[in-house]
Amino acid sequence: MKSYRSNTDYNTRLDRVIKACVQVDPSRRTTMEEITQFLSGDIEYFEYELREMERLENQRLEEQRREEKRRRNRIDSTSHGDQAKCPCGRSKIYDLKMDEDINKIKLKVNDKRIGGISGVGTARKQKVKHAYWPAANKCVVLKISEMKTEHSEGIVREVEVLDYLNKKEENERNYIIKMFGFEMKEVEGNKVMYTVLELGGMDLFDYFDKAIRDGRCLAKEKTNEDFLIKVFRGAAQALEQFHKYGIHGDVKHENFIVSLEQSSDENLIECKLIDFNTAVLEGQSCIAYMEIFGEMYKAPEIAGKRKVTKEADVWAFARNNRDAIEIMEEYRSNTEYNTKLDRVIKACVQHNPTDRPTMKEIVQFLNDEIEYFGYEMVEMERLENERLEEEKRKKVERRRKPGNRLFCGLC
Known part of the structure; x- marks a missing residue:
């Protein structure tokens, strides 16, 4: 069949x-x-x-x-000879003096560290560099990670996850950052992991802030929300795709970057999911040093534990809205926050993990394919039952009032 x-x-x-x-x-x-x-x-x-x-x-x-x-x-x-720039326009090709060979991928590397692309900080003993790949005529990210830190297990995990995803069809992993190659080298007696990754753009909120400054959306609440929904739609699509293969474990706005190649769909800003140091593929266990990653982003049910779940990923997805996090308890129950994006955030931060939607449901909701989340339908049913129960109670009370009784006159 x-x-x-x-x-x-x-x-x-x-x-x-x-x-x-x-x-x-x-x-x-x-x-x-x-x-x-x-x-x-x-x-x-x-x-x-x-x-x-x-x-x-x-x-x-x-x-x-x-x-x-x-x-x-x-x-x-x-x-343009010596003045020619690399495809992304970040550097003049002539100025890329440093050569690196990563598992037969020959790169011309900008020796300066670049930020805002791969979502990793200096605390992990990692350097992130812009590089030009002449054979493919494309710009890439070269991530250089020292393996002598407590994060070494996470570095290996990321390579394993991205290598696994490379075996998938392009349309089954196209919203996840691509790894072109990797190699473990020995540098001054220490092991160092070199990873060649797809080049992406800014993270979600840097992109949103820049769009406002550039005038692509007006500084009005509704317009900003419409634009932000497009960004969220792209991010939700990326996390939904990865959830087919595993759990991310470190969902935050820095780990969603705007794709440099946008489709013609005007209803979303395409994003790529990055940073898989804490990711768990189906059948894998958590890394040994899970507690050192993103404790502040963990859902309440797993806080302080070496554990990840898809429901916790969904909860963390709501953290993409910074303001909502500061008033999380108020936000969860306040009926005044009822825009489309508000409802996504409220759904994601439901205290009971089973009440939270899946990423697939979030994508469907943002695409207007479903009108309500499951927990909203349960809540509407509960309120309707309460209303019917109240009506029933009032009817009983009316029957019991003395004015409603008939007397024969002999009593």
Whole structure:
């Protein structure tokens, strides 16, 4: 059945009817009315076929756009001699004097440390450098991590996670930062991990703040929220994708970076999820030094514990709104915070982990595919039951009032 569903060799009229009927997603399956129309020649395509053709065409146009951008970068980088800049425009290629060979990836490296890209600080004995990869004509991040610290297990874990994700199809991991290569080297008697990563942009709130300063959104509450929802939509999409493979364990706005290559979808700002030192793939256990990472970002049920859960990731996702964290208890129950983004945050910070939505539900909610979160529906049902119970109680009280009783006059 599965091979039949996706096999393009089965393309007779009857084959197409069968494929339309056995789509895994019920919403993609045809109706009997459509089948009748199709077999009668009244319609040429099933609805799911039209959507698929549109998706493939958008994919083709997107790839065409990216290829044109790469072509322009190649022209720019070869036509201006010593003044030519790298594709991201961060450095002049001539000034990239330092060479690094990371597992056959030959890089020209900017010796200056760059921040705001990979979400790691100096406390972890890590250096983050901008590098140019001539063979691929692209800019990358070179992360250099000393292995003699208590964070060494997390450094190895990140490489394992990214190496695992490299084995996935591109469209199954395209919202997660990509690792192009890694190598463990010995430097002055110490082990050092070199990791070559995809170059990204600013983290979520730096991007949002810059957008306001640049005038891309007006300094008005509603406009800002609309723009922030687009950013949150991209971040939610990234975390939802990773939750198919594991738990992140260190969800915070610094670990979502804006993708340098945006799609044509105007309803979201595409983001990439980064920093997998605490991540746990399905079947893995937590790292030994879990307690040294992001204690302040942990959900209440796992605070102080060496533990991660998807529900805790969801709770931490709400921390992307800084103001909400300062008034978390008030925010959780206040009915005045009822914009779309407010409702996402309130859903994420529900005290009971089972009341929190999944990242898939958050994405669906932000995309207007669902109207309510599960806990909201439970709460509405509870309030409705309370209302009915109150009505019932009042009816009983009215019957008991003396004025409502009939007397025969002999009593």
